[in-house]
Amino acid sequence: MIEKKKDGSTVLSVKDLRVSFNIENQTVEALKGISFDIYRKEIVALVGESGSGKSVTCYSILKLLPVYASVSGQITLWHPEKIENLLSLPEQSIRKIRGRHISMIFQEPSAVLDPLMRVGDQIVETVMAHRKVSYSEAKKIAMEAMEKARIPEVERRFYQYPHELSGGLKQRVVIASGIVNNPIILLADEPTTALDVTVSAQILKLFKSLRDNTDVSILLITHDLGVVAEIADRVLVIYRGEIVEEGDVFSIFDSPEHPYTKKLLSSRPVLKDVI
Numbered sequence: 063m064i065e066k067k068k069d070g071s072t073v074l075s076v077k078d079l080r081v082s083f084n085i086e087n088q089t090v091e092a093l094k095g096i097s098f099d100i101y102r103k104e105i106v107a108l109v110g111e112s113g114s115g116k117s118v119t120c121y122s123i124l125k126l127l128p129v130y131a132s133v134s135g136q137i138t139l140w141h142p143e144k145i146e147n148l149l150s151l152p153e154q155s156i157r158k159i160r161g162r163h164i165s166m167i168f169q170e171p172s173a174v175l176d177p178l179m180r181v182g183d184q185i186v187e188t189v190m191a192h193r194k195v196s197y198s199e200a201k202k203i204a205m206e207a208m209e210k211a212r213i214p215e216v217e218r219r220f221y222q223y224p225h226e227l228s229g230g231l232k233q234r235v236v237i238a239s240g241i242v243n244n245p246i247i248l249l250a251d252e253p254t255t256a257l258d259v260t261v262s263a264q265i266l267k268l269f270k271s272l273r274d275n276t277d278v279s280i281l282l283i284t285h286d287l288g289v290v291a292e293i294a295d296r297v298l299v300i301y302r303g304e305i306v307e308e309g310d311v312f313s314i315f316d317s318p319e320h321p322y323t324k325k326l327l328s329s330r331p332v333l334k335d336v337i
């Protein structure tokens with residue numbers, strides 16, 4: 063069953079995306095022609111077991127795949143105007159889109175943050191990489207993003223180094239950096255996996271508030287159906303490089319159609335226990 067959100071406009075459209083890796087005369091088909099759309103102001107969960115192709119989907123959208131990957135298909139972005147195919151853009155053009163119109167949040171914030179740089183300045187850098195503004199203007203914009211990411215005591219936190227912050231606060235800094243240029247899409251690859259349950263719940267709440275209070279759409283990669291039940295509007299189920307099921311969160315949980323989705327759900331508590 064294909065369900066689509068009818069009230070929103072499309073911001074990203076992936077058509078027949080195929081990715082394979084050729085290593086030492088062996089070919090791994092990571093994505094076998096997946097297609098999906100993301101609409102404005104929605105949270106879409108891309109869910110599937112390890113190795114199903116979730117991260118490769120994200121890296122394809124950002125054009126961050128290794129050179130030995132073979133890629134075909136179409137990825138169209140509508141912002142600020144229609145950009146025909148991200149996959150065929152030269153590196154110089156895609157750099158203007160990464161961190162500006164599409165941002166990514168990874169599982170482990172410490173791997174992204176520079177340990178030797180104050181966190182506020184790392185967000186300032188993201189602003190100045192894409193906009194012609196003075197340092198003080200960029201700092202103001204960075205602090206506003208930190209507020210939006212619900213970082214307490216922004217004036218003090220701005221000047222701290224990553225090691226001075228908890229895991230949850232570090233992830234909020236990464237999120238602040240991700241939203242600081244008002245992107246159209248945020249790709250979040252297992253953003254709560256490295257965090258404890260309480261902090262993880264706070265970060266999920268933050269995603270919901272970003273969806274409700276900004277124009278951003280979020281593609282959330284996860285293997286955790288509890289996270290999906292908590293915040294997703296729509297779900298894409300990926301299995302061995304193919305999207306096998308797509309629907310709103312209730313239809314997926316209440317009446318899964320594909321055997322893999324059924325199996326995935328049977329290994330979880332039922333929906334009423336999760337939400």
Ligand SMILES: Nc1ncnc2c1ncn2[C@@H]1O[C@H](COP(=O)(O)OP(=O)(O)OP(=O)(O)O)[C@@H](O)[C@H]1O
Pocket residue numbers: 083085090091092110111112113114115116117118119128285
């Ligand atoms: N850089 C790479 N070189 C070769 N093969 C790769 C590379 N990246 C991914 N793959 C392969 O592509 C397939 C999809 O991997 P991907 O990382 O997208 O899975 P995933 O669903 O994100 O899994 P996980 O939840 O474990 O992160 C796997 O078979 C993986 O081994």
